[in-house]
Amino acid sequence: MAMQTGSQKGAISNINVTPMVDVMLVLLIIFIVITPMLTKGISVDRVKARNPASMAPADKDDACVVAITRDGKVYLGKAQSPPAELGPKIKDMISNKLDKTVYVNSDSRAKYGLVVDVVDNIRTAGVDQIGLLTEKVEEGSRSATTAAAAPAQ
Numbered sequence: 001m002a003m004q005t006g007s008q009k010g011a012i013s014n015i016n017v018t019p020m021v022d023v024m025l026v027l028l029i030i031f032i033v034i035t036p037m038l039t040k041g042i043s044v045d046r047v048k049a050r051n052p053a054s055m056a057p058a059d060k061d062d063a064c065v066v067a068i069t070r071d072g073k074v075y076l077g078k079a080q081s082p083p084a085e086l087g088p089k090i091k092d093m094i095s096n097k098l099d100k101t102v103y104v105n106s107d108s109r110a111k112y113g114l115v116v117d118v119v120d121n122i123r124t125a126g127v128d129q130i131g132l133l134t135e136k137v138e139e140g141s142r143s144a145t146t147a148a149a150a151p152a153q
Contacts, residue, residue: 042067042075044107049134058103058133064093065133066102066118070109074118083117087124094127101129 044067057063066086067075074083081089094100102122106115122130 042069042078042105044069044105045109046105046133046135047108048137050137050139052134052136055103055131055133057099057101058131062097064090064097064102066090066104066122068104068106068110068115068118070107072111072114074114083114083121086118086121090122090125090127094125100127101131102127103131103133105133 058065065077069075074081074086076086076089076093090102094102102125104115104118104122106118119130
């Protein structure tokens with residue numbers, strides 16, 4: 001039983017995992033870079049409140065959210081819309097829904113008159129439940145978490 005060295009080459013039974021690890025690391029980096037870009041809706045600096053009510057349905061994909069930015073732009077979902085055209089568009093959006101609540105996501109520095117105008121135009125669509133989205137202020141720390149004000153009746 002002598003061993004032969006070097007004269008016969010057989011199949012290598014080791015698996016080379018280095019290319020697989022390289023591909024997985026590239027995919028991980030892509031997901032880390034892309035994930036922050038997938039934020040839902042228009043980002044605004046919300047008003048801070050101490051005792052807001054939780055409104056989890058506002059985070060759903062089919063929720064009717066009107067955003068008001070500090071520079072006076074109004075968005076229905078992700079599309080910019082003038083306040084005067086909100087009524088018919090919202091009426092069409094909520095006609096087939098059971099939950100007919102419309103959520104207003106306003107910037108804290110938006111003009112109060114514009115916010116009132118948007119709420120009035122939402123009311124013209126026949127909406128009785130309007131939720132004002134805010135951020136909850138933590139008493140012990142400076143951090144804020146997402147919450148919402150009680151729906152307007």
